[in-house]
Amino acid sequence: MKALFIYPLIFINTIVLSQPGDFKIDALVTPKSVEKTITVGGTDAQINGYDNQSIQYAIDAIAKTGGIVKLNPGTFELIAPVRLKSNVKLIGSGRETVLKKAKGIETRYIVDADYGELKLTVENPDGFKPGMKIQVTDKNQNSCWNVSTAYITDVVDNVIYIDDYLIRDYRSDQDGLISNASSVIEVIEAENVLISNLTADGSKDVNYRADGCNSAGIYVFKSKNITVEKVHVKDFNGEGISWQITENVTIRNCEVSGSGNIGLHPGTGSPLSIIENNDVHHNTVDGLFICWRVHHSLVKGNKFHHNGRYGICTGHKDTDVLFEANHIYHNGSDGVNLRGERESNAPHRNTFTNNIIENNGTKEGGYGFSVNSPANDLVLKGNIIRDTESGTQKAALFIYENGSMPRLEDNDIGDHKLGKIVTQTSQ
Numbered sequence: 001m002k003a004l005f006i007y008p009l010i011f012i013n014t015i016v017l018s019q020p021g022d023f024k025i026d027a028l029v030t031p032k033s034v035e036k037t038i039t040v041g042g043t044d045a046q047i048n049g050y051d052n053q054s055i056q057y058a059i060d061a062i063a064k065t066g067g068i069v070k071l072n073p074g075t076f077e078l079i080a081p082v083r084l085k086s087n088v089k090l091i092g093s094g095r096e097t098v099l100k101k102a103k104g105i106e107t108r109y110i111v112d113a114d115y116g117e118l119k120l121t122v123e124n125p126d127g128f129k130p131g132m133k134i135q136v137t138d139k140n141q142n143s144c145w146n147v148s149t150a151y152i153t154d155v156v157d158n159v160i161y162i163d164d165y166l167i168r169d170y171r172s173d174q175d176g177l178i179s180n181a182s183s184v185i186e187v188i189e190a191e192n193v194l195i196s197n198l199t200a201d202g203s204k205d206v207n208y209r210a211d212g213c214n215s216a217g218i219y220v221f222k223s224k225n226i227t228v229e230k231v232h233v234k235d236f237n238g239e240g241i242s243w244q245i246t247e248n249v250t251i252r253n254c255e256v257s258g259s260g261n262i263g264l265h266p267g268t269g270s271p272l273s274i275i276e277n278n279d280v281h282h283n284t285v286d287g288l289f290i291c292w293r294v295h296h297s298l299v300k301g302n303k304f305h306h307n308g309r310y311g312i313c314t315g316h317k318d319t320d321v322l323f324e325a326n327h328i329y330h331n332g333s334d335g336v337n338l339r340g341e342r343e344s345n346a347p348h349r350n351t352f353t354n355n356i357i358e359n360n361g362t363k364e365g366g367y368g369f370s371v372n373s374p375a376n377d378l379v380l381k382g383n384i385i386r387d388t389e390s391g392t393q394k395a396a397l398f399i400y401e402n403g404s405m406p407r408l409e410d411n412d413i414g415d416h417k418l419g420k421i422v423t424q425t426s427q
Contacts, residue, residue, distance in 0.1 A: 267291020
């Protein structure tokens with residue numbers, strides 16, 4: 001006789017045994033694991049506080065197992081970025097959950113801050129405290145990878161100690177500055193992270209400018225499988241959302257507005273980015289600035305409008321990107337700009353399909369598309385390119401001397417002041 005083994009599974013309905021050792025299962029359900037959740041904010045939460053320390057306690061507590069940090073409605077005051085870790089989901093309660101950056105502080109350092117150093121001697125340490133993140137610059141080294149960032153570990157008299165080595169030699173006599181300019185939320189060297197359903201408020205009017213390669217309203221660095229959805233990033237004195245050296249980053253159903261620089265900034269080698277159904281508007285420079293080596297990515301269903309310069313700007317080795325069904329309008333200069341590059345570094349094999357590009361050039365004049373790169377296999381298909389208002393969008397397509405003519409298929413191109421297609425050599 002065969003032995004009948006009963007496995008520790010949960011069965012629903014009937015188990016029918018036709019003969020010993022055989023069984024038939026009408027319906028089978030295995031137990032579902034429940035994600036661990038910690039709530040933050042208010043008297044009914046597990047952690048009551050409304051500040052970055054309270055959120056950070058929850059993230060650190062749940063990081064070993066992974067799980068959800070659930071933020072209740074209310075305003076959380078931040079003196080330092082909220083730092084996400086792998087396998088953690090940060091989920092708010094809607095736009096009424098506000099992570100708000102505290103007032104900025106800045107001072108000069110009065111002794112040169114050298115490469116590899118872990119302290120700064122400053123003119124005025126007032127307001128600086130352990131746990132804050134700081135930015136170190138001077139006149140000649142104040143952007144991108146020349147900026148040092150670190151967390152304060154201690155303040156003794158007028159000496160600020162930090163947790164990471166300075167990456168350049170900074171001169172105190174060359175406008176050397178230290179400030180608490182930093183992100184609202186950051187994801188650094190992590191994976192499988194979700195940020196959802198909240199507002200990140202950068203308090204731009206009371207904060208110093210933060211460099212976009214090192215900080216943003218939401219900043220992602222050396223990370224993969226990151227999703228940001230249903231988040232409003234507003235009024236950050238720098239870039240709205242910046243992701244650098246990443247894989248598989250998705251920005252979906254977000255609003256990014258009022259940034260002191262770029263709205264969205266993928267770059268420094270960030271393949272497999274998905275930018276979908278976002279509203280990116282009223283940012284000081286570009287709506288979407290695709291930086292170096294962003295490839296095999298999707299930009300779909302977004303609105304880029306009322307930004308200070310370009311709606312979309314792309315260039316250095318930004319290849320194999322599909323731009324589909326976006327609405328690009330009322331930007332200060334061009335709707336879409338392909339930056340000047342040598343052919344070896346040009347944005348090859350990009351396709352723009354079913355987009356509406358209209359009424360751009362509101363500040364200084366501009367074009368629907370401008371191409372300043374010898375980009376191979378650039379395709380414009382099924383787009384509507386038109387100027388229906390003041391004539392500031394001077395041409396549907398402008399080709400610089402260094403630019404290549406795209407392949408045009410089934411586009412609806414309206415009349416423009418200078419003509420539908422204009423080349424620099426023909427002017």
